[in-house]
Amino acid sequence: MTVALFIPCYIDQLYPKVGIATLELLEKLGCDVVFPLGQTCCGQPMANSGFSGLTNGCNKNFIANFSGFDYIVAPSGSCVLHLKEHLQDDKNPEKAHQIKNSLFELTEFLTDIIKVDTLDARFPFKVGIHNSCHGQRGLNLASMTEKNTPSFSKPEQLLKMVGGIELSYPKRKDECCGFGGTFCVFEEAVSVKMGKDRITEHEANDIDYITAGDSSCLMHLEGILNRKGSPIKTIHIAEILNSSF
């Protein structure tokens, strides 16, 4: 199975280890992974700021890099959701359509396509799960506390296959961390307060790590944790699923 790997721009630049873990994990699970070298950004930073009119270049570039693959996988619910909702090519709508249908967030790809039921991974630490909103509410990766629907979680399902891990949720299981893209600077006070409150709830569970499917949430939480000198670290779910302690 050939999988095209989409590594969001800020992961490419700031968190290459997340990309590496994703690639290694997919290879371990028998995928042939290809990384199209001309990829950049999904266009979300502009679109969420009201400038969707400025995403044509990103769309064009994404389509040029990712056309023709059966599967495209990215370790980010947020970027995947943006592309699924907004990727377009007016001249060639089928290409955009084909990409949207081939595109998967990492954990849903593992649970729904590869149908992973065991993992050779060990992570003997206490880990708090952060539900990233775009993955959870946008891509339906986990049931939501607002809704009256059966309970499930694709990320948790995978994390439970990891040896030695102790999982916990914060008291408010699926409250937003406050990152929100450019919200994190344009609404700095609310953004940080939201992040601090998430961290307080995770601290109550006496954890070593906070994990999530999106490095953007984690980057924001990491920034607050490091400022207060907290021993809690952040780690992307791909790194845990690929770990061997």
Next chain:
Amino acid sequence: MNSKHAALSEKFIADEPRTNWHDETLWFVREKRDKATHGLPEWEQLREWASQIKNHTLSNLNAYLTEFEEKAKANGIKVHWAADAQEHNEIVHSIIKKNNIQKIVKSKSMLTEECHLNDYLQEKGLEVVDTDLGERIVQFRKEPPSHIVLPAIHLKKQDVSDTFHEHLNTEKGNNDPQYLTEAARQHLRSKFIEADLAITGVNFAIAETGGFVVCTNEGNADMGAHTAKVHIACMGFEKIIPKAEHLSVFLRILARSATGQAITTYSSHFHKPRPDQEMHLVIVDNGRSRQLGRADFKNSLKCIRCAACFNTCPVYRRSGGHSYHTTTAGPIGSILNPNLDMKTNADLPFASTLCGSCSNVCPVKIDIHEQLWKWRQEIVKEGYVSSDKKTAMKGMSYMFSNPALYRFVGIIGRWMMRNFPNLLKSKHNLWFKQREMPEAPKKSFRDWYIDHQK
């Protein structure tokens, strides 16, 4: 463009213990809502029905409004139409003048808040007493409500005690809720008895019967309407529902979504005036037709004003209703207010992380967070955005459209972050104000990948 919401929120959050209290109080309401709705196996079905009834009504509004007017008139209700807030206020004033009325009580009506009726009548020398407890408290304090269901939710017991001490002469420092509500009760009781005219809102107007329903927990709408010789009910035109049987959906979802109650304490059905009573109904447009004509935003008019989206919103809970600087705050306010004044309210659709919780709790399934996104596009198109932001976005767009440039900027950026970290540790960097910068690696993932392939 300096966001008003961001500035007002920062002020609110400066008092962190109070922010925590505000957040926890509203979260408590959200949890009550969860308990009340998760106990109903048919909850998601009720939401779907409510949504479909409202969609159908909005698509056939002219027919239902005409039917409603006919039936209401036949029942003996005088029906008035107001194109905007000004006309609404003039109509109410003309009824007051014609009946030579001085004493007026008003139960909760967000529409009259939207039209600034109190201020208008005050300028005419008329005093309106708000009879909802929370509204009376904020009225004493000359503040707007901070929440459409819980108008004084931003205030603590101590604040209420101080306010009542000043206006109702209660004991200074007595914060006992029982004592304070009893004082309000005695105060309002005399206002009800003296009132010649009662103004109420409308929760649901039923086309097939020409009647309307007003929901309260305090019974204050009934106290007013049943004692005064004139009753004026004011409604936005989207309050219409086709049939009385549809109340079996809406009355079940309203209170569960709003406060976690199975139903409001009082759901009062008004059909016709008492003998010797005048009953008026003012149906208001005030920008609603314009919103109805916006394909992307039309379904915001499905809103039944339960405020579930306020209580669940992580931004609202931490920024307070006044940070939205409009009558209707919260997520729903942020998609309704740009329609009323796009320039003044250009900041509101950005006062959200687009987490989507609002859309999930909405009992009539308004896609609130998607409309927030769409309003952002409209606002930028209209040019209500700072030139700095525009320039930055154009720069980013150019960079991301050119892979080689993106990689070059990445190399330089990471090198700067590693070698001159202090450059970013400036007060102009809002990320750094309360957060450390991420560590910049030497190699990008792409660099590693190319090495790894060798």
